[in-house]
Amino acid sequence: MSDVNVRIPEEARDRLAAIAAAEGMSLRAYLARLADTLLTPAERAERAERARAALQEWTGYAPTRAQEQDLDSELDRRLADAGAR
Numbered sequence: 001m002s003d004v005n006v007r008i009p010e011e012a013r014d015r016l017a018a019i020a021a022a023e024g025m026s027l028r029a030y031l032a033r034l035a036d037t038l039l040t041p042a043e044r045a046e047r048a049e050r051a052r053a054a055l056q057e058w059t060g061y062a063p064t065r066a067q068e069q070d071l072d073s074e075l076d077r078r079l080a081d082a083g084a085r
Contacts, residue, residue, distance in 0.1 A: 003028075 020030030039047070056062045063071070
């Protein structure tokens, strides 16, 4: 594997290095592990679509986009209420 240079603010580098050290890892190894565990937007969308299909197959539940937006709005409202307490 070849190495590359990535320019980030010094504070971010120091924070990542401290997190890596606390895990007993080099910054290089920590960033490689982090990259392996994160999903790209396309991968997240694919997983979400597979989950939706599995849910629909299992339960028959297939909300419309408008229903999903209504449910998301309700969840956002409830989370905001809970956070305000």
